[in-house]
Amino acid sequence: MPEDATTPMSRKLIALLAIGTGATVANLYYAQPLLDAIASNFGVSDGTAGLRVTTSQVFYGLGIVFLAPLSDLLDRRKLVVTLLAISCLALIGAAAAPQFLLLALAIGIASTTSVVAQILVPFASTLAPERERGHVVGLVMGGLLTGILLARTFAGLLAGATSWRAVFAVAAVAMAVLAVALWRAMPNLRPSTSLGYRRLLGSVGALIRRESVLRRRMIYGACGMAGFSLVWTTLSFLLSDPPFSFGEAEIGLFGLAGMAGAISAMRMGGLHDRGHGRLATGAVLAAVLLSWPILILGGHSVVAILVGLAVLDFGVQGQNVLSQGAIYALGRETTGRVTTAYVTSNFTGGAIGSAAGSLAWSVGGWGAVCGVGITFAGIALLLWLTEPGHRVRSTDRRELCTAAAPASRGSAT
Numbered sequence: 001m002p003e004d005a006t007t008p009m010s011r012k013l014i015a016l017l018a019i020g021t022g023a024t025v026a027n028l029y030y031a032q033p034l035l036d037a038i039a040s041n042f043g044v045s046d047g048t049a050g051l052r053v054t055t056s057q058v059f060y061g062l063g064i065v066f067l068a069p070l071s072d073l074l075d076r077r078k079l080v081v082t083l084l085a086i087s088c089l090a091l092i093g094a095a096a097a098p099q100f101l102l103l104a105l106a107i108g109i110a111s112t113t114s115v116v117a118q119i120l121v122p123f124a125s126t127l128a129p130e131r132e133r134g135h136v137v138g139l140v141m142g143g144l145l146t147g148i149l150l151a152r153t154f155a156g157l158l159a160g161a162t163s164w165r166a167v168f169a170v171a172a173v174a175m176a177v178l179a180v181a182l183w184r185a186m187p188n189l190r191p192s193t194s195l196g197y198r199r200l201l202g203s204v205g206a207l208i209r210r211e212s213v214l215r216r217r218m219i220y221g222a223c224g225m226a227g228f229s230l231v232w233t234t235l236s237f238l239l240s241d242p243p244f245s246f247g248e249a250e251i252g253l254f255g256l257a258g259m260a261g262a263i264s265a266m267r268m269g270g271l272h273d274r275g276h277g278r279l280a281t282g283a284v285l286a287a288v289l290l291s292w293p294i295l296i297l298g299g300h301s302v303v304a305i306l307v308g309l310a311v312l313d314f315g316v317q318g319q320n321v322l323s324q325g326a327i328y329a330l331g332r333e334t335t336g337r338v339t340t341a342y343v344t345s346n347f348t349g350g351a352i353g354s355a356a357g358s359l360a361w362s363v364g365g366w367g368a369v370c371g372v373g374i375t376f377a378g379i380a381l382l383l384w385l386t387e388p389g390h391r392v393r394s395t396d397r398r399e400l401c402t403a404a405a406p407a408s409r410g411s412a413t
Contacts, residue, residue: 009127009136016185017120018143020080023174025117025144026151027087027110028056030171032232033156033252034164036240041164042100046237050358052104053233057351059108063115064344069200071119072336077186080120083113084179091172095165107168117144118343122335125328126189131273134325138269141324145317149258152232156252164248204337211330211338216387217323218342220281222349223380224288224316227373229353231295231312234361234369235305243300257306258313268318272325281322282384287315289377296370319380320346349376 031038032053039049070079090113093106121140128136155167195203208214235254239246271280288311295308327338353376360368 017124018140021117021120021144022147024114026147027114029151030155030167033152035236037164047358054354056111057347059111061347063112067115068340081179081183083116084175087113088172088175091168095168122339134269134272138266138321141321142266149255152255153252156248160249218345220380221346223376225346226349226353226376228316229350230357233354233357257309268321284315284318285381292370292374299366
């Protein structure tokens with residue numbers, strides 16, 4: 001795709017990419033409202049079941065590191081369909097798993113190959129003309145965020161009506177259908193680099209060292225995902241205990257509270273396109289910090305939980321859209337690799353948040369969980385206060401495709 005492309009993307013293709021990102025990333029979150037049922041089924045503790053979420057995040061992070069960069073090197077259509085086929089088989093294994101360890105392994109493999117979501121987002125950015133890149137990324141991210149949030153609702157309702165195993169069986173069918181649809185719809189694009197695989201991976205580190213905007217946005221994303229994963233890992237434990245004592249179906253419905261995040265994703269991309277990315281980033285980071293005092297009240301109030309989740313997801317997901325708009329402005333040739341760097345930091349934060357959530361819940365309950373969340377949010381907002389106030393300069397950085405340039409030209413915020 002040429003750098004000066006002006007042809008608008010097909011609305012149907014944008015919709016399919018949005019659905020694809022949502023359906024694949026959902027594989028990471030189906031188990032969260034089912035943790036209590038899974039723990040009971042296999043006779044493990046709540047803490048052990050909660051660590052399964054951490055395992056999923058770690059496997060997804062490995063996929064981001066070792067698979068996502070291939071989108072700059074290989075035919076993306078073939079890569080996407082191959083990964084979806086593996087996801088399908090792994091989800092079938094999760095549905096039939098006779099032991100907890102085998103379930104964790106199967107979900108781990110499905111999580112690794114669900115990196116498809118983070119191949120489709122930069123793919124959409126590559127196809128979009130410059131003037132609407134942020135808007136297109138926002139729409140596709142809206143699908144991704146909807147998948148994250150509705151995964152819990154879908155899983156909780158289906159498990160309540162049938163069993164938790166049915167959730168993974170249905171997800172396997174969805175991966176098969178999606179593979180066929182994307183094979184037929186995705187256009188063929190030439191790879192953006194001819195680097196070998198080892199040099200390709202090495203160039204990710206070069207991008208991180210040379211691009212201050214990427215490093216800063218990685219920290220924002222890591223802190224946001226840490227808080228996001230923290231609350232969703234422990235929420236099922238809070239809601240399944242007194243005074244709430246909710247079942248899987250009721251717990252799953254709480255995912256609907258976060259739909260404000262998907263709505264914000266669609267709008268934040270437009271703010272980035274109009275040059276308001278920095279101020280918008282400060283606003284969404286402040287929203288994340290504000291959400292935690294509200295969530296503290298959720299220990300005895302469903303209303304406080306719902307409001308807190310809505311504000312949290314608005315902030316976290318709005319920040320993701322703004323950050324991806326900023327890093328994709330570094331050049332079309334590096335979209336796969338900057339995605340690798342950014343999302344690796346996100347899911348490293350997510351894994352830390354999941355583990356911290358399980359530990360905080362065991363030590364101090366919901367109050368301790370919210371205290372950890374305030375810490376993550378405060379770090380991100382304090383860093384934003386040091387951010388330079390000038391606008392992003394979108395410059396041509398083709399030299400980064402070879403990881404051989406002596407220095408980055410320009411800076412971005």
